[in-house]
Structures are given as C-alpha cells and as structure tokens.
Amino acid sequence: MSKTAFVSTSIPYVNARPHIGFAFEIVQADTIARYLRLTGHDTFFITGTDENSLKNVRAARDEGITTRELCDRNSTAFQGLLGPLNISASDFIRTSSDVHVRGAQALWSRCRPEDIYRKHYTGLYCVGCEDFYTEKEAPNRICPSHGAALEIVEEENYFFRLSAYQDRLLELIESGRLRVVPVSRQNEMLAFIRGGLQDFSISRSRERAGDWGIHVPGDGSQVIYVWYDALANYVTSLDLRDGSERLNKYWLNCTRKIHVIGKDINRFHSIYWPAILLSAGLPTPETVFVHGFITINGQKISKSLGNVIDPLVQVERFGVDPVRYYLLRAISPFEDGDFSEERFRDVYNADLANNLGNLARRIETIGEKAHYAPPVWTTVLDAPEGYHAAMAEYRLNDALATLWDIATELNGRIEVAKPWELQKAGKDAALREFLDLAVSDLRCIAHWLSPFLPDTGDTLKEAFGNKELRRGDPLFPRLT
Ligand SMILES: [Zn+2]
Known part of the structure; x- marks a missing residue:
C-alpha cells in the first residue's frame, strides 16, 4: 500500500466518564479510518485523553485523590470504550505520557521564535x-x-502570534487545501478569520495551573496552555522526533489527514492548529470534519438532568453494531441529533431486524432448502452508486442508505420472484439465477458495510461466502 491516511478524534477531558456523545465521535472516526483502509490506504487512527487540565486538578482535589490517580482511572474508562465499540485505533495517546510531554515541548521549540512572545495580561x-x-x-x-x-x-504569559497567519489561513481554506466539512462550518471559520485574528495566550503560570501540566521549554514558571498542549497530540502520537518513521509516513508525507471533532472546538482545529503547524514548519491537516451534538430525548446531555447515557450499557443491551448503526445512520453526521430509546427501537426493528436481518435469513432459508452453493467469490463487488461520493463528503448516513437501498430492493424482488414457488415447480435454473443475484447483492452489502458495522460485515461474508447456504441465527432479533 503506498497511499497513507491519518485519522483522529478529539481527545476528551478525563474529568468525567465517557458518554454517548463521545461514542458518536469515535464511531464516526473509526468508520472513516476503516473505509480508508478498505480503499487501500495504510491508515493511522489515533484517539486518546487530554489530561493536563486544571479541571482535573480540581476534580481530583474534590475526590481527595491525586491528579495522577484521577487521570489514570478516567483514562482507563475511555480506553475501555475501544473494545466494546469495536474501534480500530492504531494507538491511544495520553497527554500526561512521556512521549507527549517531550513532543509538545518539541513542537513549541520548533515554532518560529518571532511567533512566541511574553506579555503581561489581564483577562476574564x-x-x-x-x-x-x-x-x-x-x-x-x-x-x-x-x-x-x-x-x-x-499574569504574564507567552503569546502566539496568530495575527501573522491571517492571510495564509484564509488562503489555506479558500484554496481547499484545508477543507472544513460541512461547508457551513467552513464559512463560519472564514468569517472569523476575516474578522481579524488576535494573538492568543499559550501558557499559564505554573501556580495557577495547580503545578500540573507541561513546562514551557526553558521557563519553569510557566506551563503550556492546555489547548496548545492538547492539539499537539496529533503529531506527538506519531513521535515528533526527526527520523520518526510514523511521523514521516502519516504526517509529513501523507495528504489525507483528517481530524474528527465537535462543533464547539472548530476554531481551535481550523484556525489555531494550522497556524501552529505553519509556524513549526509542519504540514497542515487536509480535512476538519465537524459533527454536531447529541441530545437525549431532545435535551442537552447533562449530569444534573440525569440523562447521561453510558454507551457501554447500550452495547451490553443491544450489541455493538445496532449502537453503531444508530449513531451513523439515524443521526446526521453534521447537525445535532437526538438519541431516544423509543427511536432506537424503531430504527433497530425497521432497518436491522425487518430489513437486512430478515433478508439474510430468507435467502439463507431458500438456499438451504435448495442445497444451493454460491459461485466462488473472487472479486470485490463495486460499491453501489453514490456510496463513494457520499463518503468523499463524509455523509456517512447517505453512504449507509445506498446499502439499505440494495436490501430493500432485494426484499422486493423476493416477493415478485417467489423463489419458493420456483423450487416447488422444479425450475432449478431460474431459482439458481435468482439466488446467484441475491448472493451477489449480499456480498456487496457485506463488503461495503464493514467500515460501519464490522461484525455484521464479517457475519454476512461468512454466511454468503463460498459454501452451501445455511440458515443461521437471526442477525438482529426483533426488539419487543
Ligand atoms: Zn465556561
């Protein structure tokens, strides 16, 4: 594979346990990473935790434990999402790790000296x-x-000369070399840049940071501002040292570098981060993909409302693929979307149990009765019309819809062709022809579904592989 790609999630604070909103982001990023791999990209996919925050210092103090203990415990909770959600991360970066601390300091030192200056500052x-x-x-x-x-x-802080990058950032985005998806989010960033960029503070006094964080190189009285530090994770995860193979492969010589983030932190990723990279003489990302927020029964997720949904509980109850399916199909990739138990059940029953699950079962049943062995599967079937176009624009829900269109169409064809009657009438050639086409459709679904629902993709590949069809367990038992 000569093509490479880099995909990241944002790194959440660890002062609370992961909720369904972060599961949404990590499942989206995982799907993009898996799709890139499926289409021939050697892909590095990174996620992790943001630990050098004053919030963690305070949360730990409230609990009467050390900041390190709090970070270890909560980072473990985030890492614990990867297995159950079937996330194909290449690595997991913690910003309290040595490799990150060293890398964040190296990034600071690589920035042009004239871009970082000290200034007395009073602010809210x-x-x-x-x-x-x-x-x-x-x-x-x-x-x-x-x-x-x-x-x-x-206090006195170090500032980053963002104002010097106004024109280059405009050019970067307007030329399409940095894409912000969807275009409405890109327009917000362009308007913000045109409104004039202010230099921003990139350090805090060590004392106010609770003596927690990464020291500014050469100045022990200051720690690196948590945002500068957090953004650095994208390159520190690749080991920011000269000669690092990962860095060469997945950043310096990689055009497809994609950050998946929420709408509240777009400015950091589409403006501050590219400017820092330009200053450090490093390539900028290709795409910032911005998703909306998930509400629960129409309300903002909040601890005080008691409506925090634990993604692990959902996976335990319904299985991983139904949860991934809901997040990827029933929620817009870009707009705010709602999670409700009722809607979850409706989507599950309609799309998974009644449509795809039932379809697989019917074809297996007909095939088993006919002792049907499908043709040997040799080539990858082309994706349905519109699938790649949707993926190119990160319309993950629309890409999934093209696969469900095949399933719906095939379900309709069963009603018309009535294969069980063909069998009774001994019309073997016609039955075989029908099943060949049906299996070909299911193989196509299986292959292109795998970035979204990896387990279901594998199950379908196995069921409609090269052996005689057999009626298996229902893929998605109906929820009552
Ligand atoms: Zn605030």
Whole structure:
C-alpha cells in the first residue's frame, strides 16, 4: 500500500466518564479510518485523553485523590470504550505520557521564535472552558457556555502570534487545501478569520495551573496552555522526533489527514492548529470534519438532568453494531441529533431486524432448502452508486442508505420472484439465477458495510461466502 491516511478524534477531558456523545465521535472516526483502509490506504487512527487540565486538578482535589490517580482511572474508562465499540485505533495517546510531554515541548521549540512572545495580561477567565473571554463575548462577566462568573486573571504569559497567519489561513481554506466539512462550518471559520485574528495566550503560570501540566521549554514558571498542549497530540502520537518513521509516513508525507471533532472546538482545529503547524514548519491537516451534538430525548446531555447515557450499557443491551448503526445512520453526521430509546427501537426493528436481518435469513432459508452453493467469490463487488461520493463528503448516513437501498430492493424482488414457488415447480435454473443475484447483492452489502458495522460485515461474508447456504441465527432479533 503506498497511499497513507491519518485519522483522529478529539481527545476528551478525563474529568468525567465517557458518554454517548463521545461514542458518536469515535464511531464516526473509526468508520472513516476503516473505509480508508478498505480503499487501500495504510491508515493511522489515533484517539486518546487530554489530561493536563486544571479541571482535573480540581476534580481530583474534590475526590481527595491525586491528579495522577484521577487521570489514570478516567483514562482507563475511555480506553475501555475501544473494545466494546469495536474501534480500530492504531494507538491511544495520553497527554500526561512521556512521549507527549517531550513532543509538545518539541513542537513549541520548533515554532518560529518571532511567533512566541511574553506579555503581561489581564483577562476574564473561565475555569470550565480553560479559556479567556472578552467583555463583549461574556456580558456581565458570565461565561456564555457555563453561566458561571468569570475570574479576573492577571499574569504574564507567552503569546502566539496568530495575527501573522491571517492571510495564509484564509488562503489555506479558500484554496481547499484545508477543507472544513460541512461547508457551513467552513464559512463560519472564514468569517472569523476575516474578522481579524488576535494573538492568543499559550501558557499559564505554573501556580495557577495547580503545578500540573507541561513546562514551557526553558521557563519553569510557566506551563503550556492546555489547548496548545492538547492539539499537539496529533503529531506527538506519531513521535515528533526527526527520523520518526510514523511521523514521516502519516504526517509529513501523507495528504489525507483528517481530524474528527465537535462543533464547539472548530476554531481551535481550523484556525489555531494550522497556524501552529505553519509556524513549526509542519504540514497542515487536509480535512476538519465537524459533527454536531447529541441530545437525549431532545435535551442537552447533562449530569444534573440525569440523562447521561453510558454507551457501554447500550452495547451490553443491544450489541455493538445496532449502537453503531444508530449513531451513523439515524443521526446526521453534521447537525445535532437526538438519541431516544423509543427511536432506537424503531430504527433497530425497521432497518436491522425487518430489513437486512430478515433478508439474510430468507435467502439463507431458500438456499438451504435448495442445497444451493454460491459461485466462488473472487472479486470485490463495486460499491453501489453514490456510496463513494457520499463518503468523499463524509455523509456517512447517505453512504449507509445506498446499502439499505440494495436490501430493500432485494426484499422486493423476493416477493415478485417467489423463489419458493420456483423450487416447488422444479425450475432449478431460474431459482439458481435468482439466488446467484441475491448472493451477489449480499456480498456487496457485506463488503461495503464493514467500515460501519464490522461484525455484521464479517457475519454476512461468512454466511454468503463460498459454501452451501445455511440458515443461521437471526442477525438482529426483533426488539419487543
Ligand atoms: Zn465556561
């Protein structure tokens, strides 16, 4: 394989346990990574945890444990999602790990010296966001996302000269060399850049950071701002040292570099991050894919509402592929989408149990009665019309729909052809012809479904492989 690709999720804070919103992102990224592999890309897929946050220091203090203990425990909970959700990650990066600490410092040192400067600073700071707000952005000095009072913070910090990158960032996005998907999110970024870019603080006093975080190279009084540090994970996961094989292969000489993120952190990924990379003389990403948020029964996910859905519980109850299917098909890849138990059951029964599951069962049953052995499967069947086009635009739900169109059509053909009557009438050639086509359709579904529902893809490949058809267990037993 000569083509390479890089796919990442954002790295969540570990101050709470993973909820369905992060499962959504990691399943989307996994599907993209698996699709790239299926289409011949040697793909590096990275996820991990963001641990150098003051929030973790505070959460640990509240629990009476050390920050390290809190990070270890909660990072383990995030890693624990990978198996049950069938995530094909190449590695898992923790920002408290040595390789990351070393890499984040190296990235800082690689930035052009004139892009990093010290400045005395007074600002309105939200601990929850770990970000500064202007008076205009935060009326009455209340955080617009947390509704909490902002702290006035005065200190000397290092700043990054983002203002020097305004034109290059505009050019990067306008030329399509950096794509922000969907285009509405790209337009937001273009408008923000055109509005004028301000330099931003990239360090905090070590004291205010609770003495937790990565030291600024050559200045022990400051730690690297958690956002700069977190963004660095994408390259530190590849080992940011000269001669690193991973870095060469999956970043320096790789055109398909895709970050999968939520809409609240687009600015960091589509503006700050490319600017840092330009300053460090490193290539910029190819695509920032921005998803919306999941609501639960129409409400924002929140601990206080008690509506946090644990993805592991869902997988335990329904199996991994039904959960992946719902996240990938029933929720728009770009807009906010809702998770409700009722809708989950409706989608499961309609699409999985009644359509694809029932279809596989029917063809197996007819085939078994006829002692039918399918033709040897030698070539990969072309994807249905529209599948690759949808994937190129990250319309994951539409790509899935093209496979379900085949299933629906084949279910209809069974009603018309009535293969059981062909069998009774002894019309063997016609029955065989019908089954050949049906198996070919199911093989096509199996192959192109595998990035989305890997287990189901494997089961179908096995069931409609080269041996006599056999009626197996139902793929998706109906939920009552
Ligand atoms: Zn806030």
